[in-house]
Amino acid sequence: MSLLRPLIVCAGLVALWQLLVWWSGVPPYLLPGPGLVIAAWFTHAGLIAGHALVTIAEILIGLALGTALGAASALCLAYFRTVRPWLMPLLVISQAIPVFALAPLLVLWFGYGMASKVAMAVLIIFFPVTASFFDGLRRTDPGWLDLGRTMNGTALTILRRIRLPAALPAFASGLRVATAVAPIGAVVGEWVGSSAGLGYLMLHANGRMQIDLMFAALLTLSLFAVALYFTIDAGLRRALSWQADT
């Protein structure tokens, strides 16, 4: 994949940012220019790196766990009709409740360590993953299922060879959404109660009026989130290379 165009876009954004700072005369304790932020990044590289690792771990574990949970739920919904009236409301509730309201409760139950942040991320991505995967499983072409039955496929082989691959495009959509929002869950969790992580660092820097450091942490988080998305997207596109791009 060509990196040139994304790099140009980034450079453009940075230039826009600097222009904004110059033209508006906004003071650095409100919005520092890119130069100050980059400087802070290098000055506090070790500090940022340490906290970044914590947040990255939270995001990755949350994504993995949430995806697994979502996939399992989708399979339950698809195969056990009696479960649906119980599971569907839970699903919708997990999406409807604003995370800011849930975060303090999660922190109180799971403590201030990584567990509560992972829990937040899982909660945020549960619905997109489950809903999209379930939708895909539900809409398997009946023709293929007919074919499978006449060929004496068992429920398991039909699941593995027909339903799962057929549902993969839908699942991929859900996974893309999940990848984009998982970082939000982790950071919100950190804002509510933590002792490490980029969200924690942002709060801390804000309290100390070190706004350049705060933005440097924010920038690091954004860069990671973008890199994660593109990585997962590339992986999904490879797995779905058989799809026609209409």
Place this chain on the structure above:
Amino acid sequence: MIRLFLAALLFSLWPLTTVVAGEKFVVLLDWFTNPDHAPLYVAQGLGYFTDAGLDVELIAPADPNDPPKLVAAGQADIAISYQPQLHVQVAEGLPLVRVGTLVATPLNSLVVMADGPIQSIADLKGKTVGFSVGGFEDALLRAMLARYGLTLDDITLVNVNFSLSPALITGRVDAVIGAFRNFELNQMDIVGKPGRAFYVEEEGVPVYDELIFIAHRDRLDDPRLRAFIDAIEAATLYLVNHPDAAWKLFIEGRAELDDDLNRRAWRDTLPRFALRPAAYDAARYERFAEFLKDQGLIEEALPAEAYGVELR
């Protein structure tokens, strides 16, 4: 918080030289309305502001870190803030200056469960301490621990944001710092889990003003500032003379504040209001600046004029 940031950014797109048009005198509180703000509401209720020709608007922010930035950006006339944070803000170049004192004693304290194992600061060794976002809880703790030969490495610090009492009561942390002695202690008492407080000024931290009024350094010639502080002084005297009547003024139109917690906090805060809000103790501020410098929070301890003024 980020949203407030972006909002502030949008505000600052207009050149900073033009002040927000209109007669309103915008006062940013440090947090949601609580008994620490008694003089302001008493002044408002008795008409002291309007008598002084001030059209005061009181605004409560969601994040205590924002009001100083908004005053520095010219989006508010005065804000309630904290003396320790002021020293750090000045060091970071924010053009802020203290123009009055609201609460003349520290309110910050280290709180533990009354029936818990911690009897003295020395017992904090190996324990977990929760804090709010203040940006300088390390400094306080370091000084308090040093008197017992302990360092910050002997404890685990956890940011619990503003959920101090729940964190302590549920046992998630062993102690909390940043708890206001007039508030969190009453909160814990009411739910039947009383706490024990170690007052920072009794544990090695120099005395400071917990709540102060700050304004933009370049606006000090605004006569409304002194008028405001004078109104606050009058209201504080009224509070001292007529505490019950003052309470009624505080809850008038704010029935949600008429509860046990606020009543207790009111009683505990009353003796702590600055009776001479405009007066500035230069040596006290310089002493505290030195303390912060020793704790590594600021590079340089500036002379008193850098931090505060006595308005004429």
Place this chain on the structure above:
Amino acid sequence: MSAQLDASSSASLSAHISGATLGFAGRVLFDGLDMTLEAGRWTCLLGPTGVGKTSLLRLFAGLAAADGDRVVTCGDGEPIAGRVAYMAQQDLLMPWLTVIENVVIGSRLRGARPAYERARELLDSVGLADRADDYPRVLSGGMRQRTALIRTLMEDRPIVLMDEPFSALDAITRLRLQSLAAELLRGRTVLLVTHDPLEALRLGDRIHVMAGSPARLDEAMTPAGATPRDPADRALLVLQAELLARLAAADGGEG
């Protein structure tokens, strides 16, 4: 239930359904319907849309259950389950599998090792050898249906059920594939549902028109000669006229 004894070679099998009753959306499709698929022969089924041809085929396939206990049996008395190969109007090629993987999908579904050599031979016999590792999306409609045909052949089942398999193709491709199917599926018991009278006449040993509500089968038309029959054959054209007449009657009549 009556069983038909298989008269021809032991490799081919007859299938029989008797007394089938099926309702759909409040309508009775057929009531007490009997049908026999002669061993080793092609049986073609025509009729107006919605009369129940596909439902009847699905009964044979085991994809639908008739009301009541009637079961489809084969010439040897065993149930039909597991002895049919099914081919629909859509090629039903799975887009995530290559051509050859599509061809061997049956073995995979049964958890058996796929016979790739045989698959390649079969693909070669229809000119698709060099497409074995392509994905379905790059193939033409004719190629895809050819692959489906090979997949059906790969199943190596005595009874083959085809539901309008060539109707989505253009006329020339259709003719070619008819001939191909006739060759490849020679000797098997085939039920072909089709809209095209010419197709039925080219390929069918016994041709039924299904009509009415509830539907009935008319007396079979049995054209002479080996399949695939020449469409230019006079005799065929005469039969086609008759078939069209029967279809018109079916449509204009109780349909």
